[in-house]
Amino acid sequence: MSLIQGEICEAIGLVDTGTLSVRNREMTLAKLGLAGEMPATFQEISQRYGVTREGCRKAIKRTLDGLVAQRQGLVALHKANDELTKVVPLPFSRFEEWGKARGYLSDGFGVESMLACMQALLGDSHYYSLKIGGVDNVVTHETRHLQEMVLAYIKKRSRHNGAVSLHDIYQHDTLTDAFASRDHLRQVTSDLIHGYPDLRLVGTTDSWVYDAGSENRLVTRVLQIGTVFQKVPIGSLIDGLDRFWCRSVKDTEKDKGAGYSQRPPQSVIVGIIKQQPGVSVDGDQVSFDPDQITLRKEIDSFSLDALKAFSNGEVIREKELEERVTKGDPALHYRYSNFINFSPLIVKVSRGLYAPLGQFNQLQGGVQA
Structure with a gap:
């Protein structure tokens, strides 16, 4: 991890714990420090360490990628005036305490659980990005490409219908041709839905996908x-x-x-x-x-x-x-x-x-x- 990246980690309350090689790529492992807002804005960090805003953003993203890979915590990047302004680190223990009391964590962590916890703890849900997950959610470039195909189809259909039937996804000719099998398509779609914060399963049998990000x-x-x-x-x-x-x-x-x-x-x-x-x-x-x-x-x-x-x-x-x-x-x-x-x-x-x-x-x- 670079010196700049390490200093930024410290500035936003993250503690570096080493590095991890994931598919020949070094990813920073970090764990969350004390809950609360970072002591400096992106602009202040950029000026302090002599890096551009974009460089600062990329450094923090690498840090968060490693954090997500180890499922050690959750970080929300807030959005204000279309610019990244701050990072709010919150340890899992806070979510566990809040979520268990309300029955959200009976089946383990989920995107909805995290959103609910974040809403309650921060009182502000205009998030630029929500980073959660585990090592299994670190996908290959090929799988990411397939997920993006499914996501594009869901977003296109959602603009007109509000929600998309899983059956329609699994029977779509362009999608089925791109996958090795329908089982593969089902697995990639399932991983996408559970790993993408804007997608929700709706219906009594969870047979429809709804895009909440439009x-x-x-x-x-x-x-x-x-x-x-x-x-x-x-x-x-x-x-x-x-x-x-x-x-x-x-x-x-x-x-x-x-x-x-x-x-x-x-x-x-x-x-x-x-x-x-x-x-x-x-x-x-x-x-x-x-x-x-x-x-x-x-x-x-x-x-x-x-x-x-x-x-x-x-x-x-x-x-x-x-x-x-x-x-x-x-x-x-x-x-x-x-x-x-x-x-x-x-x-x-x-x-x-x-x-x-x-x-x-x-x-x-x-x-x-």
């Missing part, structure tokens, strides 16, 4: 009954949010003939949250206590059938949905049972195009992203 799907408002969070990425596992589904919609009627609009599509996320004070479920009705929860719209209860149909991808404008819910339209039914498990309350988060579910007037002040 710029068109940034959450601009996060609302939960009785709980207020700071703005978070759409795919973050918020405390109490078990599943979600996102569906892009066409902007106007005239877009129908020409396909999807070139403008960023509106997005809708529906999440299932745990029972909260002021909310009760009786059969197919969800009721809100007006003394504890104030709805923006004068609606005290909703048909679960209506919520289920809406949440599973049926695209309905706000006014139409409100009218159909009010009239008890029997045609508004649960069509896509494989997407979401319902229990017991559904809350919608959106850019504001849809209002009946989840846009609350008084929610401990509310949060605007």
